Amino acid sequence: VENDPSATREIIAALYPHTGGGHVLGITGAPGSGKSTLVAALAAEYRRRGLSVGIVAVDPSSPYSGGAIMGDRIRMRELAGDEGVFIRSMASRGSLGGLARATADTVRVLDACGYRRILVETVGTGQAEIDIARTAHTTLVVHMPGAGDEIQTLKAGIIEIADIHVVNKADLAGADRATAALRALRDLADEPMDSSEALWCPPVLRAVATTGEGVPETVDAIEDHVAYWGLNDRARERERARAAAELEGVLRNELLRLAMEGISPERWRTTIEDVVARRIAPYHAAHELLRTFLNAQD
Amino acid sequence: VENDPSATREIIAALYPHTGGGHVLGITGAPGSGKSTLVAALAAEYRRRGLSVGIVAVDPSSPYSGGAIMGDRIRMRELAGDEGVFIRSMASRGSLGGLARATADTVRVLDACGYRRILVETVGTGQAEIDIARTAHTTLVVHMPGAGDEIQTLKAGIIEIADIHVVNKADLAGADRATAALRALRDLADEPMDSSEALWCPPVLRAVATTGEGVPETVDAIEDHVAYWGLNDRARERERARAAAELEGVLRNELLRLAMEGISPERWRTTIEDVVARRIAPYHAAHELLRTFLNAQD
Numbered sequence: 001v002e003n004d005p006s007a008t009r010e011i012i013a014a015l016y017p018h019t020g021g022g023h024v025l026g027i028t029g030a031p032g033s034g035k036s037t038l039v040a041a042l043a044a045e046y047r048r049r050g051l052s053v054g055i056v057a058v059d060p061s062s063p064y065s066g067g068a069i070m071g072d073r074i075r076m077r078e079l080a081g082d083e084g085v086f087i088r089s090m091a092s093r094g095s096l097g098g099l100a101r102a103t104a105d106t107v108r109v110l111d112a113c114g115y116r117r118i119l120v121e122t123v124g125t126g127q128a129e130i131d132i133a134r135t136a137h138t139t140l141v142v143h144m145p146g147a148g149d150e151i152q153t154l155k156a157g158i159i160e161i162a163d164i165h166v167v168n169k170a171d172l173a174g175a176d177r178a179t180a181a182l183r184a185l186r187d188l189a190d191e192p193m194d195s196s197e198a199l200w201c202p203p204v205l206r207a208v209a210t211t212g213e214g215v216p217e218t219v220d221a222i223e224d225h226v227a228y229w230g231l232n233d234r235a236r237e238r239e240r241a242r243a244a245a246e247l248e249g250v251l252r253n254e255l256l257r258l259a260m261e262g263i264s265p266e267r268w269r270t271t272i273e274d275v276v277a278r279r280i281a282p283y284h285a286a287h288e289l290l291r292t293f294l295n296a297q298d
Numbered sequence: 299v300e301n302d303p304s305a306t307r308e309i310i311a312a313l314y315p316h317t318g319g320g321h322v323l324g325i326t327g328a329p330g331s332g333k334s335t336l337v338a339a340l341a342a343e344y345r346r347r348g349l350s351v352g353i354v355a356v357d358p359s360s361p362y363s364g365g366a367i368m369g370d371r372i373r374m375r376e377l378a379g380d381e382g383v384f385i386r387s388m389a390s391r392g393s394l395g396g397l398a399r400a401t402a403d404t405v406r407v408l409d410a411c412g413y414r415r416i417l418v419e420t421v422g423t424g425q426a427e428i429d430i431a432r433t434a435h436t437t438l439v440v441h442m443p444g445a446g447d448e449i450q451t452l453k454a455g456i457i458e459i460a461d462i463h464v465v466n467k468a469d470l471a472g473a474d475r476a477t478a479a480l481r482a483l484r485d486l487a488d489e490p491m492d493s494s495e496a497l498w499c500p501p502v503l504r505a506v507a508t509t510g511e512g513v514p515e516t517v518d519a520i521e522d523h524v525a526y527w528g529l530n531d532r533a534r535e536r537e538r539a540r541a542a543a544e545l546e547g548v549l550r551n552e553l554l555r556l557a558m559e560g561i562s563p564e565r566w567r568t569t570i571e572d573v574v575a576r577r578i579a580p581y582h583a584a585h586e587l588l589r590t591f592l593n594a595q596d
Contacts, residue, residue, distance in 0.1 A: 009581040016579035031328070032444070236574070243573040243580065244566075248554060250584035255553035256546060258592075268542075275541040276534070281314040282541065283307040286548035294556075 001105045012105055015112035022054070022111035023226050026136030028122045033142040034168040038209040038218075039121050043079055045212075045219045046117050052084040054110035054118040058103055086110060101249070104135050117222075135242060137235075138225045140164045140218075143182060145174030162186075162202050164221050170206035170214065179204055200228050259293045267292070299403045310403055313410040320352070320409035321524050324434030326420045331440040332466045336507040336516075337419045341377050343510075343517045344415050350382040352408035352416040356401050384408060399547065402433050415520075433540060435533075436523045438462045438516075441480065443472030460484075460500050462519050468504035468512065477502055498526050557591045565590075 001008050027042075029035050036057070043053045079085045088110075090103050103120065110118050120136060141162040165186070167179050182204045203221050207214030229235045271289060274280045280288075299306050325340075327333050334355070341351045377383045386408075388401050401418065408416050418434060439460040463484070465477050480502045501519050505512030527533045558566075569587060572578045578586075 009579075013579040013582050017576050020576055239574045240570050243570045246580045247569065247573070247584045247587070248558075250581055251557055251588060252550050252554045254584065254588055255557060256550045259549055259553060260546075271545065272538050272541045275545070276537045278315050278318060281307075281311040282544045283548055284311055286545045286552065287307075289545070290549060290552055 001109055002102060008105055012108055015108060018112040019108050020111070022107075022115050022118045023138065023229070024107055024111070024118045024120060024136045025222060026120050026122065026139040027142060028139065029142030029168075030144070031123055033144045034209050035121055035123070035142045038142055038166065038168055038207065038215075039119050040079060041207075041209045041212055041215045042119060042219060042222075043085055045215050047079075047082060047084055049219070051116040052114065053086075054107075054113075054115035055079075055085065055087045056103060056106055056110070056118065056120045057087070057089045058099060058120060058122040086113070086115060100135075104246070107135065137229050138163045138222055140166060140222070143167045143178055144169045145172045145178045163200065163225050164202055164218070165204040166214070166218055167204065167206045168209055171208050171211075175206060179206060200225065200234075259290070262293045262296050263289055299407055300400060306403055310406055313406055316410040317406050318409070320405075320413050320416045321436065321527070322405055322409070322416045322418060322434045323520060324418050324420065324437040325440060326437065327440030327466075328442070331442045332507050333419055333440050336440055336464065336466055336505065336513075337417050338377060339505075339507045339510055339513045340417060340517060340520075341383055343513050345377075345380060345382055347517070349414040350412065351377075351384075352405075352411075352413035353377075353383065353385045354401060354404055354408070354416065354418045355385070355387045356418065356420045384411070384413060398433075399551075402544070405433065433544075435527050435536075436461045436520055438464060438520070441465045441476055442467045443470045443476045461498065461523050462500055462516070463502040464512070464516055465502065465504045466507050469506050469509075473504060477504060498523065498532075557588070560591045560594050561587055 001011055027035055027039055039055060043055060046053045088106055090099060107118055107120060139161050143165060165182050167175055186202055205214060205218055205221060207218055271285050275282050275285050299309055325333055325337055341353060344351045386404055405416055405418060437459050441463060463480050465473055484500055503512060503516055503519060505516055569583050573580050573583050
């Protein structure tokens with residue numbers, strides 16, 4: 001899947017009927033929040049509970065990645081000898097758009113292989129991270145105590161994708177304030193109770209991943225969400241939205257590829273020169289190319 | 299342009315011949331680096347130098363609820379009374395992909411209106427930010443002192459789009475280390491001197507935006523880059539790459555729109571159900587839709 005993109009379509013098609021058994025957990029948060037350490041601690045806790053774990057690290061700074069400079073690799077090595085754990089780093093696999101796609105496919109492979117919990121670690125707050133979060137059943141956002149962080153988080157739209165908040169490094173000053181601020185923001189973002197269906201209220205937990213404090217409680221909260229996911233129609237609705245987004249993405253890329261094949265290099269070059277010289281606006285230039293492509297389909 | 303997307307094409311086509319006079323400056327960096335404050339300080343310095351300034355603030359809105367801004371732009375309000383400054387916030391204007399497009403169009407309107415320096419502020423390090431940076435003539439990346447931040451920046455691909463680095467909050471501990479690390483990374487990323495043409499070496503500056511320290515020097519560096527941009531073929535090459543990326547983006551979106559128009563809601567719904575039930579893989583399902591669309595063009 002990673003090495004031969006042209007074979008990916010057939011591989012995933014063959015594996016696809018075997019997927020759906022694994023629960024995909026997205027773990028995201030700002031750089032420095034201690035995501036990697038928390039991921040390792042969660043994996044160890046899951047192993048204690050007898051569940052197999054796949055880890056996909058999309059965070060370029062994650063200690064899982066071969067060339068990474070930072071991070072405590074010791075914790076990872078403890079997991080690496082365990083057959084019930086599979087670790088894969090996606091850190092340097094091309095463009096961010098391609099990364100989201102490759103990550104989704106890798107998660108499918110691990111799912112089809114029977115890993116019961118698949119932890120996908122991403123960094124930051126960009127579109128690729130949000131795309132990756134969309135492919136998760138449960139999204140865990142890792143925070144750390146610090147002035148203004150909770151506001152930045154809200155601005156980046158992360159608060160709305162969180163199913164579970166964890167204030168990591170909860171032994172540092174400001175943990176109480178961060179926890180209280182997150183609870184207040186969560187309550188603001190909460191939807192009104194307009195249905196008889198019980199809604200999920202994202203818990204705000206505290207942890208110190210380096211010591212393991214709060215880790216069993218975090219796994220408990222994840223498992224609550226696993227149960228919630230299996231119970232109601234909202235989960236199904238989310239799966240549908242996920243499928244629709246993926247279909248659109250594939251259509252968009254395939255159509256562009258077909259269109260570009262139908263445009264001669266010479267035509268492409270002169271069009272660009274016309275745009276740069278401001279002889280024609282990009283919209284109109286693209287539309288002329290589009291018309292050529294669609295006429296060629298007749 | 300913002301309110302009537304259907305009219306945008308004609309508006310931009312009419313304005314397009316009048317664009318090209320403004321210099322577009324992209325300002326990006328991690329959350330908390332003090333970008334907004336620096337943007338306000340740069341705008342004030344430009345006003346002191348007699349140049350008109352357009353400011354476009356891009357805050358990615360939530361892909362789920364449309365989002366709200368919590369940002370305090372108090373400092374911006376000081377500028378708002380000045381006729382030589384035009385401020386526009388792009389928050390909550392649809393998807394991130396749509397945001398990049400709407401931002402590019404808004405920049406064009408300001409350009410056609412005669413604003414000499416157009417500052418586009420984006421948050422974070424995602425693909426949309428990189429797309430927006432691509433539409434800028436000069437990209438300024440704002441850093442702050444802090445463990446590992448410079449490494450995160452490198453990995454996120456931001457270092458390659460930076461024309462100027464500013465270590466903001468340079469009065470904080472770690473500023474020397476961050477500056478030295480950025481200079482080392484910049485030198486690593488530098489292309490070999492294989493042509494007689496003088497290459498731009500991105501300066502690493504220090505500033506304290508809240509006090510104005512380092513702000514005139516930052517504007518000097520920007521103006522050096524404005525001069526560089528006017529001098530050589532690389533700039534032209536960059537304009538071509540920019541035009542190509544925009545043409546591709548328009549093609550991609552128009553083709554998807556056409557394809558979606560050609561697919562019945564019923565067909566779309568059953569396809570999604572088939573994918574969710576794992577009767578067909580997303581790739582293959584999208585391809586079947588694609589075939590239907592292309593056959594309909596015959």
